[in-house]
Amino acid sequence: MTSMADWPIVLAPVDPDAADRLFFTDHEWDTIEAATTRIIPTDHDPGAREARAVRFIDRFLSGIDYVYAAADGSGFLRMSGKLADAWRGRIADMQETYRRGVRDLDAIAGQSFGPDFVSLSDDQQDFVLERISGAPKPVPVVRDADGANPTIQVYAFDDGLSFFDALVAHTRQGFYGDPVYGGNRGRVGWDVIGFPGPDSLKDTMDGTYSVREYYLDDYAWPDLIPHLRQAGGQ
Amino acid sequence: MEYARKPDPVDVVIVGMGASGGTAAKVLCEAGLNVVGLERGPWLRSREHFSGDEIKFLNRTYLWSDPRVNPRTVRTEENETAVPTPFSMVPQMVGGGTVHWAGWLPRPRPSDFMMRTLHGDIEGASLADWPITYDDLEPYLSKVEWAFGCAGLDGADKYEPYRSTPYPTPPLPPTRAGKRFYEACEKLGINAMPIPQALVSQAYRGRTPSNWTSFWNGYGDPSGMRSSTLDTFVPEALATGNLDLRSECYVREVTVGPDGRARGVVYIDALGREIEQDATLVLLCLGAVESARLMLMSKSRQFPDGLANSSGQVGRNATFHEYLFAVGLFNDEQPLYGFPGNYISGGSFQFYETDYDRGHIGGALIGASHVGQPVNWNFPGRPAWGSAGKDADRDFYNHAMKIGHTLHDLPVASNRVDLDPDVKDAWGLPAARITHKAHSNDIALAKWQVDKNVEILEAAGAWKTIPVYLERGRASGNTCHQHGTVRMGTDPANTVLNEWCQAHDVDNLYVLDGASFPTATGVNPTLTIMANAWRCADYIAQVHGKGRRERLPRARSGPQQVAAS
Secondary structure, eight states: OOOGGGOOEESOOOOTTOOOOSSOOHHHHHHHHHHHHHHSOOSSSOOHHHHTHHHHHHHHHTOSTTSSBOTTSSSEEOOOHHHHHHHHHHHHHHHHHHHHHHHHHHHHHHHHTOSOGGGSOHHHHHHHHHHHHTSOOOOOOOSOOOSOOOOOOSSOOOTTOOHHHHHHHHHHHHHHSOGGGSOSGGGHHHHHHTOOOOSOSGGGTSSOOOOGGGBOSSOOHHHHOHHHHHTTOO | OEEOOOOOOEEEEEEOOSHHHHHHHHHHHHTTOOEEEEOSSOOOOHHHHOOOOHIIIIISOSSSOOTTTSOEEEESSTTSOOEEOOOSOOOOSTTTHHHHOOOBOOOOOGGGGOHHHHHOOOTTOOOOOOSSOHHHHHHHHHHHHHHHOOBOOTTOOTTOOOOSSOOSBOOOOOBHHHHHHHHHHHHHTOOOEEOOBSBOSSOBTTBOOOOOSOOOTTSOOTTSOBOOTTTTHHHHHHHTTOEEEEOSOEEEEEEEOTTSSEEEEEEEOTTSEEEEEEEEEEEEOSOHHHHHHHHHHOOOSSOTTSTTOTTSOTTEEEEOOOEEEEEEEOOSSSOOOSSOSBSEEEEEOTTOSOOGGGTSSOOOOEEEEOOOOTTTOOOTTOOOSHHHHHHHHHHHTTSEEEEEEEOOOOOOTTOEEEEEEEEEOTTSOEEEEEEOOOOHHHHHHHHHHHHHHHHHHHHTTOSEEEEEOSTTSSOOOOSSOOEEESOBOSOTTTOSBOTTSBBSSOTTEEEOSGGGOSSOOSSOSHHHHHHHHHHHHHHHHHTGGGTOOOOOOSOTTOHHHHHHO
């Protein structure tokens, strides 16, 4: 095996115009694309469809070739050893989760509206997603809401996610992640929320990319910290 | 199992090359000792391997320990079956937790070392004084701040204990969210200050600060601006010629000779070969979970319950510093911006010390932080999908901030790390099993501090605040902070290590990570861990290594000293 520090860089960044399918069948592709479009819908701004979130998910599920981009975004790392074994297992489980998820979407669609998820209206698709998620479609943030707030983790592992939770997580990654992975086409996700992301991963390594302008420029610590004013300034 | 030729014995073998192992390697190699450093994870190269890839670092855990390779199980009660859960998955790699961290570098306070003297016995807790005081550690806190690189603002913290040196470099400029925090604190009469951070803000010791990407918390830094042992102490140790660093080498046992002393370690290298490395001294620096696990896995005729465990205390009194916080959402015109900054911003020690009027003991360092990058920025209850989800991102990504604290949780004897009877890691060795149930003081302390965070967010003009308390009753393991499990103290009957972090039972075995902490302290632990590792490594090089022995006077933080101060 090759040490993780020396995993070779193979392949190339996902072509923003690529339309080939590495994992999904045509029907699965169309179904997942339709589902991602309900997760992050298109309105006056682009949504998951324009970002090509389905292609991001297809590449992710295709095996372990598209798990880690090279640091500079020039290709992908070819893993080996126990980490590669762990990822093979993780991706195999996730492939099964998605295959079953597509069948479940179609089954619920067929019971309620027919003939399959792709052919339903937006509202009907939302109904199916509500059923599969086990909860009503989320409502807008309101000022007063109660209930216990679960904590959030700084890291996110995919293991054990339900199909719906995986779909939501991966749609989000395909909308907002670096374009090297095949989603966020034309950086549309970043534009929607006002994130001035880098032109390339390489730019984040060599000082080219900077958000220094978003820090304060004109400040003096004693203006911010009264204790320093009392102590006679800095 | 394939065996490799046995390498020559060395003076010192260090297991784990993260915060404490990197520090010990530097001190011991510079003192002329021959050291083998064994690290189970990879030895990555910052400039070549790190960049601002959110998917890779935060969602596909390029640095975090992979739970399929290194599973952990968690339960709340002794009689439950523990469930596989990613819990405090500190990166296992050369540099350890200092590679991905935001770099919180606050100093502990004198009260942290004498919790039992100050508060007596608390029911349900196993409160203990440290066998050392703040004054014992202070010179080493300064050494780490200066050798490692640190940014801070002299005089800003009204509650700061004695410092023998100023900060080596000034703080980074504030962000807009940081400014909002300072303004709110002024309104409420709270002393805010830039939280000391493990980075250099000016050219310093050959490093030039050049990472302004804000891909910071959880990411590796390709620029060398962040202080990590991967980029500082490890290369300094290597430069002496005295360090043989072997990465992707997984130690499965500390071996014991017929005399009951540690003989060395057995490890499995990247090719799957089993290798025995003998050494005069064995230093465990794996982090409090993994150090305890390795000791419990190292069973021998002399130590049937695990190495140096005649007290039965190995693994016990574990504390984990759950991160608890409140998020504020704002609806004013002026954006706060969610992404810029180096995660840490202003903070305050004003609510750190015990105030009995609050109904609990202890307190917290509170700190404001930026919300992060687009995929993983979050607030509890955020609508997950549909137009409500898209609107939440669009409306609040650049209009949110967070204030939180790491919980100074009380030690409890039954909160512990042991070996899971069923779940095995990728090498077939038993996983660490965490048993953790929050003490009632933890829940009360968290509630008070989170409510204080809400109050500050409201003073900052938040439209909505979302508190996260410790209601679920146990730590979720959402920080990398691990302490306790292999306590230091003066009494061999109820502690494992002495004041030099040397095992009472095995005089050539040391545990230099956070495992030795008798209590958790209320600050991010890495500075204390590194300063303590330096202090103990100094002792090893200057006293033990020269065949001598010294003891600190007992009751260093006893009641007499409190009365006198």
